[in-house]
Amino acid sequence: MGDLINIFIKSAFIENLALSYFLGMCSFLAVSKSVKTAIGLGIAVIFVNGLTIPMNWLIDHYLLGEGGLLGMDLTFLRFIIFISTIAALVQLVEMVVEKVSPSLYNSLGIFLPLITVNCAILGASLFMITKEYNFSQSVSFGLGGGVGWALAIVAIAAIREKMQYSHVPAPLRGLGMAFLLTGLMGMAFMGLMGIDPAAFK
Amino acid sequence: MAEVKDIKIKEESAFSFGKDEKKLLSDPLNDNNPITVQVLGVCSALAVTTLLSKAIVMGIAVTFVTAFSNLFTSMLRNYIPKQIRMIVQLVIIAFLVTVVELALKAVNYPIWKDLSVFIGLIITNCIVMGRLEAYAMANKPWKSFLDGIGNGLGYALILIIIAATRELFGKGSLLDFKIIGPTSEYLLNTTDISLLSWYTANNLMILSPAAMFVVAIIIWVQRHYNKKLVDIS
Numbered sequence: 103m104g105d106l107i108n109i110f111i112k113s114a115f116i117e118n119l120a121l122s123y124f125l126g127m128c129s130f131l132a133v134s135k136s137v138k139t140a141i142g143l144g145i146a147v148i149f150v151n152g153l154t155i156p157m158n159w160l161i162d163h164y165l166l167g168e169g170g171l172l173g174m175d176l177t178f179l180r181f182i183i184f185i186s187t188i189a190a191l192v193q194l195v196e197m198v199v200e201k202v203s204p205s206l207y208n209s210l211g212i213f214l215p216l217i218t219v220n221c222a223i224l225g226a227s228l229f230m231i232t233k234e235y236n237f238s239q240s241v242s243f244g245l246g247g248g249v250g251w252a253l254a255i256v257a258i259a260a261i262r263e264k265m266q267y268s269h270v271p272a273p274l275r276g277l278g279m280a281f282l283l284t285g286l287m288g289m290a291f292m293g294l295m296g297i298d299p300a301a302f303k
Numbered sequence: 304m305a306e307v308k309d310i311k312i313k314e315e316s317a318f319s320f321g322k323d324e325k326k327l328l329s330d331p332l333n334d335n336n337p338i339t340v341q342v343l344g345v346c347s348a349l350a351v352t353t354l355l356s357k358a359i360v361m362g363i364a365v366t367f368v369t370a371f372s373n374l375f376t377s378m379l380r381n382y383i384p385k386q387i388r389m390i391v392q393l394v395i396i397a398f399l400v401t402v403v404e405l406a407l408k409a410v411n412y413p414i415w416k417d418l419s420v421f422i423g424l425i426i427t428n429c430i431v432m433g434r435l436e437a438y439a440m441a442n443k444p445w446k447s448f449l450d451g452i453g454n455g456l457g458y459a460l461i462l463i464i465i466a467a468t469r470e471l472f473g474k475g476s477l478l479d480f481k482i483i484g485p486t487s488e489y490l491l492n493t494t495d496i497s498l499l500s501w502y503t504a505n506n507l508m509i510l511s512p513a514a515m516f517v518v519a520i521i522i523w524v525q526r527h528y529n530k531k532l533v534d535i536s
Contacts, residue, residue, distance in 0.1 A: 122511055127345035165416065178405065181423050182397040189390055194335035219426040221346045228420035269487040277342060278519050285515025292510065 106242040107285035109235070110114055113246030116295055120289040126222030131280050140259035143217075144252025148218050148245065150195060151226055155244030156187050158227045159237055161187060184227050189218045201283075222251050232240045258283060327449040330458030333529065334530060337430045338461045339522045344430035347421050348462055349514040355478050358466030360414050362459025364407065364422060368399045376439040383440075392435050393426065400425045408518030430458055441452050465517045473508030 119125045125146070135145050162184060166176040200207045218221060219227050224248045230240050261283055337343045344365070349363045375395050376383075383391050404422045408415045415422070425431065434454050439447040471477055507513050 122348040124511060124514070125424070126344050127349065128343060131342055131345065174522075178401060181401050181404070182394060185397050185426050186390070187392050189393060218393075221424050225420055225424055226426045228423050229473055232420060233328070271523070273523050277339075278522040278526070281515050281519035281522065283521065285512040288512035288515060289510075292512070 105121065106238060109239055109242045110249075112252070113243050114250035115291070118250040118254055118291055119226060119247050120251045121284070121291045123225065125225040126220045127284075129217075129220055130251075130258070131213075131277070134255050134259040134262055134280070137256060137259045137263060139253045143253075144255050145218055146220060147255075148248035150188075150192055150252070151223055151248030152194060152224055152241070152245040153195065154191050155227055155230050155247075156237065156241045157191060158184050158187055159230060159235070159240040162231060163237075180228075180231070181231035184224060188223055188227070192218050195222070222247070254287065258287060268289050324446065324449050327452040328456070329444060331453040332460055333457075335524070336461065336525075337433075337454050338458060338518070339525055340434065341430075343433045344458055345518075347424050347489055348458065348465065349511065349518070351418060351421050352462055352466040352469055352514055352517075353509050354417070355463065355466045355470045357417055359452075359459075359460040359479055360407070360411070361418065361421065361457070362462050363404045364380065364424065365404060365428065365458050366455025368396065368425050368428075369434055369455040369458075370451035371399055372396050372431055373434055373439040373447040374444050377442060377444040377447035377497045378433045380440050388440070392432065396431050396435075397426050430454055434465055447456070452522045459475075461521065464521060465514060469508045469513060469515050472505050473513070 113119075117123065120130055122125070129143065134140050154167045162177075162180065164171055164180060166172075166183065196207075226244060230243055234242075235243055258280070260281065265279060265283070274282070315322060335341065338345060338348055347361065347365075351357045372392070372395050376392060378392070379395075400423065403425070404415070407418075407422060423530045434451060441448070467477060475481060
């Protein structure tokens with residue numbers, strides 16, 4: 103159990119997908135203009151990340167791997183399979199959410215399809231492979247990665263809302279400032295490297 | 304049969320290289336740069352720019368993928384049903400990326416190891432998808448191919464600028480060739496220590512936030528000279 107919390111903390115704060123690997127930057131920069139939309143996208147990412155990564159783990163382990171059901175090494179198909187899983191799962195999640203909770207669907211609605219091409223999701227799936235996690239570890243890694251990403255986008259949206267009241271040199275306005283802020287936040291997050299994950303064991 | 308022949312002749316005559324085609328190649332380098340103007344494909348641009356060699360390989364890989372995915376999508380554009388176009392595009396891109404990854408693994412294993420997941424992440428690189436949606440779905444193959452090359456080069460250009468800055472100040476070298484500070488052979492053969500400390504490599508440049516600052520500075524400089532890009536809102 104301690105191991106799982108350890109991975110959760112590590113993926114959420116120390117190896118933050120957005121701020122230390124810069125994954126999902128496109129939507130990170132485009133959708134961080136107001137806190138409200140940022141929260142919507144953040145929740146959607148936690149949701150999809152927490153589901154797709156264990157799912158991809160199962161597929162990789164039982165279908166593509168050498169000891170899998172097909173009995174041959176199909177790992178070179180990883181990219182195609184993973185991205186299709188993500189696309190299919192996003193579609194599925196969208197339909198389920200629409201049936202079960204229309205209010206949640208309305209708040210997530212536009213962001214769910216966007217997530218298919220969010221590199222944070224595919225990136226986390228590939229990191230899950232390179233780090234050789236087992237199933238429960240990959241669940242924890244997926245949730246942690248999603249939480250870290252959501253945290254980062256909500257934080258930068260809050261800062262950008264405040265930035266509207268300050269005088270920024272014209273060429274830096276908008277995009278330039280967003281990059282600078284992300285860099286500064288990345289530096290702040292690097293301070294979290296001091297956390298000793300072993301303390302949670 | 305006659306119809307097929309007609310189309311073929313039209314396509315072949317479209318292999319021209321005039322003013323329009325030149326613009327397709329040059330536009331993404333400055334006025335419509337994928338990273339600094341369209342804000343597409345930022346993710347991988349920042350993660351692979353610690354070393355110049357990595358950035359060059361990444362630039363070539365992305366140019367290859369954008370060019371050929373644009374070409375294939377444009378050839379298939381009339382046969383792809385609107386509802387499932389995303390999945391078709393993703394499969395084309397994923398196929399090309401797999402080709403690039405396997406080729407790189409065979410040709411240069413250390414660099415492949417260095418780039419790790421980021422070659423795979425070209426699939427979700429927004430430039431590729433963005434250009435397919437914005438250009439290849441509506442234009443002829445040859446022009447789409449050029450558009451892909453142009454955008455790939457625009458991406459590579461920014462990548463190389465960032466990587467050169469980061470490697471130069473972070474390690475004092477370019478392509479592993481020492482530029483600032485003493486070389487390691489000099490260090491081994493000298494007893495004069497006072498010369499050694501005139502430049503200490505700035506470790507911050509190797510860390511990820513520095514990439515953000517370098518991009519911000521590039522945007523600042525570009526928009527200073529190119530006033531029409533300035534954000535008015």
